[in-house]
Amino acid sequence: MTDFKPIRALGLMSGTSMDGVDGAVLTTDGVEIHDFGESAFRPFTPSEAETLRAAQGLWPGEKPDVLQAALKVVQAAHTDLVLEFDTIELVGFHGQTLNHDPDNGRTFQLGDGADLAQRSGIPTVWDFRSNDMVMGGQGAPLAPFFHFACAKWAGLTAPAAFLNLGGVGNVTVVDPSKPSPETTGALLAFDTGPANAPLNDLMTARLGRDFDEDGALAAAGVVDETVLTRVFQRAFFAQKPPKSLDRHDFHDVLDLVDRLGDADAAATLTALPAACVAANQSHLTLPPQNWYVCGGGACNPVMMQELSNRLKGRVSSxxxxxxxxxxxxxxxFAYLAVRSYRGLPLSAPATTGCKAPAIGGRYSQP
Incomplete structure (x- = not known):
């Protein structure tokens, strides 16, 4: 591989919680991490969040007025954030996921990278998922190649799991002894099941809160194991990876805790992500010695304890x-933007199910 000068790239991410946009700088050549830079968060206003929620579940062409209003929010918020940073050479723009249907080869991230490049004056890589799906992949998860680089950067030598508990849970098992992320056996990645989405929905519906801060309500309740069993007996958990989910695929989980009081319902839905990960452990050909947790779940001590209780291996943030x-x-997405710019693969059969390591992303000049 020819020498390639590291690029100072800015990655942008707005998740399914729709609280705002994260921006983080990474200096990388698309293979190794050279430096972690500054980061910032641009929250959505209540009206912006409402506009985005109204567009959830739509596909291109449906309710054009609703989609256009949501697109304005996405473009304005991301532009605001990009302009907070200096000396950025490349932007990785994920957009806002409105729908994801891997069984039918469809995914929809709302966002116009060409427009963002014009607004910011910075070359922009976007539309990261489409080509993976053309190649027969699920289009998700896309972070595993970055997790591989992180494991190398951290000097890990034994198999380790990166567990992200956002609205949906996903895991990447990394074998850092392999030379590259697309090497056979280097990675195994898949969505594990619902994570914080059902718990947050419960808190909003019953108590008007966004989440259970520090797991306080869950700590006062008792887990109903029969509810957990009913969830992880579903076909999804027996399905071999790679596999991915939409935030709403387990929307009926709330119905299973209807009869429970607030504390017991919160305790059960806090244990649910850990039970789902545990139900998937049989798929892990490389049992990880350590589980490194990120996402909102890592901030919930009750959820972290549930993971420790139910998983084989050590659990830490x-x-x-x-x-x-x-x-x-x-x-x-800063890392993937540089890989895309270099024409390097962003996914592999063991991460998304694509037929062969898949390049991806569209490049737009200002």
């Missing part, structure tokens, strides 16, 4: 490696 769990996904 990803911060233990010197990484920033809050910005890991944004950093991932």
């Amino acid at each position: 990803i911060e233990e490696l010197g990484l920033d769990g809050d910005m890991l996904e944004a950093q991932a």
Whole structure:
């Protein structure tokens, strides 16, 4: 491989929680991480978040007025954030996921990278998922190649799991002894099941809160194991990876805790992500010695304890490696933007199910 000068790239990520946009700088040649830079968060206003939620579940061409209003929010918020940073050479723009249907080869991230490049004056890589799906992949998860680079950066030598508990849970098992992320056996990645989405939905519906801060309500309740069993007996958990989910695929989980009081319902839905990961452990050909947790779940001590109780191996926050769990996904899209720019693969059969290592992303000049 020819020498390639590291690029100072800015990754942007707006997740399914729709609280705002994360931006994080990474200096990388698309293979190794050279430096972690500054980061920032641009929150959505309540009206912006409402506009985005109204577009959830839509596909291109449906309700054009709703989609156009949401697109304005996405473009404005991301532009605001990009302009907070200096000396950026490349932007990785994920956009806002509105729908994901891997069984039918469809995914929809709302966002116009060409427009963002014009607004910011910075070359922009976007539309990261489409080509993977053309290649027969699920289009998700896309962070595993970055997790491989993080494991190398942290000096790991034994198999380790990067577990992200956002709205949906996903895991990457990394074998850092392999030379590259597309090497056979280097990675195994898949969505594990619902994570914080059902719990957050419960808190909003019953108590008008966004989430269970510090797991306080869950700590006062008792887990109903019969509910957990009913969830992880579903076909998804027996399905071999790679596999991916949409935030709403387990929308009926809330119905299973209807009869429970607030504390017991919260305790059960806090245990649910750990039970789902545990139900998937049989798929792990490389049992990890350590589980490094990021995403909102890492901030919930009750959820972390449930993981420790139910998983084989040691569970800790990803911060233990010197990484920033809050910005890991944004950093991932900075990394993937540079890989895309270089024409390097972003996914592999063991991460998304694509037929062969797949390049991806569209490049737009200002």
